[in-house]
Amino acid sequence: MGKVSPMSIKYLIRAKFTANGVLEKPDVIGAVFGQTEGLLGEDLELRELQKNGKIGRIEVEVETVEGKTTGKIEIPTSIDKTGTTIIAAALETIERIGPTDAKVEIEKIEDVRTSKREFVVERAKKLLEALHSEGPETKEMASAVFTGAREAGLIEYGIDKLPAGPAVSSDSEIIVVEGRADVISMLKAGIKNVIGISGPEVPETLKKLGKEKEITLFVDGDRGGLLVAKKFVDAVKTAYIAQAPSGKEVEELVGKEIMQSLRGKVSASEFFKSSEYQRKEERSSDERDYVMKTGKRGRKLKFRPEHSRRNVFRPRAEPVKREQVKPTDEEKQKLHEFYEQIKDSRDALLLNDRMEVMKKTAITNLLDTLYNAERLNRQVYAIVMDGIATTPIAKVSERIGCRFIAARNFSIDRETSVYLLSF
Numbered sequence: 001m002g003k004v005s006p007m008s009i010k011y012l013i014r015a016k017f018t019a020n021g022v023l024e025k026p027d028v029i030g031a032v033f034g035q036t037e038g039l040l041g042e043d044l045e046l047r048e049l050q051k052n053g054k055i056g057r058i059e060v061e062v063e064t065v066e067g068k069t070t071g072k073i074e075i076p077t078s079i080d081k082t083g084t085t086i087i088a089a090a091l092e093t094i095e096r097i098g099p100t101d102a103k104v105e106i107e108k109i110e111d112v113r114t115s116k117r118e119f120v121v122e123r124a125k126k127l128l129e130a131l132h133s134e135g136p137e138t139k140e141m142a143s144a145v146f147t148g149a150r151e152a153g154l155i156e157y158g159i160d161k162l163p164a165g166p167a168v169s170s171d172s173e174i175i176v177v178e179g180r181a182d183v184i185s186m187l188k189a190g191i192k193n194v195i196g197i198s199g200p201e202v203p204e205t206l207k208k209l210g211k212e213k214e215i216t217l218f219v220d221g222d223r224g225g226l227l228v229a230k231k232f233v234d235a236v237k238t239a240y241i242a243q244a245p246s247g248k249e250v251e252e253l254v255g256k257e258i259m260q261s262l263r264g265k266v267s268a269s270e271f272f273k274s275s276e277y278q279r280k281e282e283r284s285s286d287e288r289d290y291v292m293k294t295g296k297r298g299r300k301l302k303f304r305p306e307h308s309r310r311n312v313f314r315p316r317a318e319p320v321k322r323e324q325v326k327p328t329d330e331e332k333q334k335l336h337e338f339y340e341q342i343k344d345s346r347d348a349l350l351l352n353d354r355m356e357v358m359k360k361t362a363i364t365n366l367l368d369t370l371y372n373a374e375r376l377n378r379q380v381y382a383i384v385m386d387g388i389a390t391t392p393i394a395k396v397s398e399r400i401g402c403r404f405i406a407a408r409n410f411s412i413d414r415e416t417s418v419y420l421l422s423f
Contacts, residue, residue: 010081012110018068018069019100023064040087158204158205178225181251183196215238219243220243221243222249245261339386342384348369348385374399398416398417
């Protein structure tokens with residue numbers, strides 16, 4: 001009799017049965033072969049399939065209590081999905097086992113390759129971490145591998161459980177960045193003595209570290225980074241400040257850009273006295289004043305403040321800070337309806353202020369789509385996405401005037417003026 005190799009098993013049929021009498025294993029196996037014989041045709045004849053190694057040994061468990069027998073049947077197969085389900089359905093036609101009436105019910109058909117896939121993903125994560133290289137990531141398995149390797153070495157530090165690298169405890173000098181994504185970027189660049197603020201308020205953990213270690217603060221190259229620097233220095237003893245290139249965030253930098261920015265660090269006092277800092281502060285103030293007075297925005301609009309005739313005002317350079325606005329019940333209902341339409345599709349919808357779809361895009365292209373909307377000065381009223389909304393998505397959404405983001409989940413490590421809804 002042929003035997004199916006464990007390496008070639010694709011599916012496992014799991015069934016349970018009950019019988020009004022005392023039965024033994026041979027009775028059950030005999031019923032499986034006997035009562036399905038001639039029912040399914042030559043191609044699916046169980047005896048022939050077993051001889052040819054297409055199905056494996058039929059395993060049976062029986063238990064008799066008070067004259068009634070219950071048990072389980074397992075049949076491994078290496079045939080296709082259709083053939084497996086037909087055999088499973090045929091088992092439920094068995095009405096007698098041995099001399100007694102019986103009932104057979106399929107519990108499930110298990111794809112035994114699932115456990116192999118899980119092993120492949122976990123093993124690939126470890127191999128990629130050791131290799132320290134980035135291959136082409138495609139589909140869900142590769143995405144899971146990449147995510148696991150990217151966050152290798154990330155720990156939670158202190159009572160505030162801040163995202164950090166493994167060398168924070170042992171190193172006398174540490175680098176403080178804004179959030180979890182920034183910490184991951186630093187780890188990818190090989191910098192292990194890094195820790196994130198991870199929130200709008202300065203945690204007690206960092207205040208304590210400021211008394212024990214030399215701190216370099218590394219902030220984004222925008223006005224938000226300047227505000228973080230001012231708030232942090234007021235609360236924590238800070239030796240140096242480094243800043244990402246203008247218009248860039250730390251999480252967007254590659255290893256070379258990170259090292260160049262850190263080499264350009266200056267003392268906290270020099271940073272706030274620098275002409276670049278003063279210029280950014282004046283530009284941000286001019287922008288706020290202009291928007292407050294006129295309420296106007298425009299890609300081509302130019303504004304020359306009196307004290308600096310050479311400055312050109314670009315209203316989209318920084319977001320206007322505003323309070324969160326809760327959606328109305330009607331808007332919530334509409335957002336939920338749109339979410340149900342794209343559920344399990346990995347797509348995103350951009351809506352206008354009439355709650356109409358402006359654009360549909362894949363989750364993987366959402367950030368680029370939002371950047372493009374910002375460049376073209378297009379306002380997006382709401383975003384509905386079948387995925388996880390991240391900090392970069394929230395930041396650019398603020399800049400284009402977005403009021404609501406409806407998503408499956410969120411991974412945002414900062415305060416945002418966009419109202420977040422999870423379905």
